[in-house]
Amino acid sequence: MKVKVSVPKGTRDFTPEVMLKRKYIFNILEKNFRLFGYVPIETPALENLSTLLGKYGEEGDKLLFKILNSGLDTKIENKEIKDISNKGLRYDLTVPFARYVVQHRNEITFPFKRYQIQSVWRADKPQKGRYREFYQCDIDVIGSNSLLNEVELILIISHVFSELGINVTVKLNNRKILAGIAQRINAPEKLTDITIAIDKIEKIGLEKVKNELLQRGLSKHQIDELEPVLTLEGSNLEKTAFLKTYLEGIAEGEKGLEELLFVMDTLRETFPAVYNLIEFDTSLARGLNYYTGAILEVKANDVAIGSICGGGRYDNLTGIFGMDNVSGVGISFGADRIYDVMEQLDLFNGVTDVPAKVLFINFGNEYLTYIYEYSETLRENGISSIIYPDKVKLKKQFDYANKNKIPFVIIIGENEVNNSTVALKNMQTGEQQELTLLQAIETIKNN
């Protein structure tokens, strides 16, 4: 009987072909994280609901996957959520990390630089570039207020995406600037409404944003005062020059601008090429409400997809768990979206791995001792090798090499045994040579 099988909505299987490409991305990320001295940790897929709830805003709470308590009756009627569920799947890696830091505070030497590459889950409605289970690759520095951490994160972004071959723009802003703007128009309590509305300026245009602001309770006068910010254009320096005047006398706003300028100036003076990726964008808001300072988002220049990396500074995330005065800053690379971007731009061309470099043809057990010995020698030389397990017709064995993109086939039969050689066939060119094992190894290595 035939059974219909499938994976749950919004989740995916990864085939070997896809996994080899994903590994390529993860390897580049991890290599760069290590080069900057970040160390790995992992946390459980499950967290206590009390750890997760209330950290991501109202919207985030709704998107949390909650796990039923074990030992429940099979029928649940009229139960409050707190009665039936006290655990949930992690929604991101930052909040579990804050929990980790608080819990392990006595073992950690600050500033603590960690990276974490694990999947997260959101009960979102899936669509393009949006999955219910996806990987985040986070790096955070916790226990340091220095803005040099922000500088370093942007430097890492630049390294990673240049190595991957993706042209990006790093959009930069600061929550304190946004707060200052809200204060400037006498609507500090409307900060969230303002940021949600101005975030859409590029998408829906000035007039519609003004309408939305009216609906969200701002006065005509306040909106007029806000308008120069909404229409702000020009170079980073022109924008910051405007805000310097606009935010004059508003302490929080001035502080935010000062932080932003420090990050930008440092990069301009030391890494001009990296600075050129940066765009100061007053409309960048970011939804997660634990951010307090710098916020940033990375967009791919050549593909229309949501942000592929984002993050910022959070001054008091550990405070929620009872550990005050520990500031953190971090970013999260969205591996699945990076994959989609690279696939669309055809950037995997020639970079992906093959299952093995060499396939040994099986002519029967009488040649097995040679095959085993030779394949071990290849492996000692770092050359991955497969022995075809069945003695079947050559066509099938060659087909296997083709389909798995294995570049070389080694044939050992009666002739080769008599001559103490191997027949090495290059599957791309079709060229076949009778060589000693050492010569064969050299040929494979040089290819």
Next chain:
RNA sequence: GUGGGCUUAGUUCAGUUUGGUUAGAACGCCAGAUUGUGGCUCUGGAGGUCACCGGUUCAAGUCCGGUAGUCCACCCCA
């Protein structure tokens, strides 16, 4: 959470407009031509309860309703 499109062989899709005998193609798969040499070619073969459940009808892949999945937009977000 709101709105829309789609679902037919392993895959990509025709067929649905106008209901009518036995649902097609390409690619892929298997076997042979070719028992120590793959990609090309030729020959043959397997593979479908037309997503599921129900309704209308003498008759449903085709019309109607529901469910699920999937894709897209909005909301929000990686």
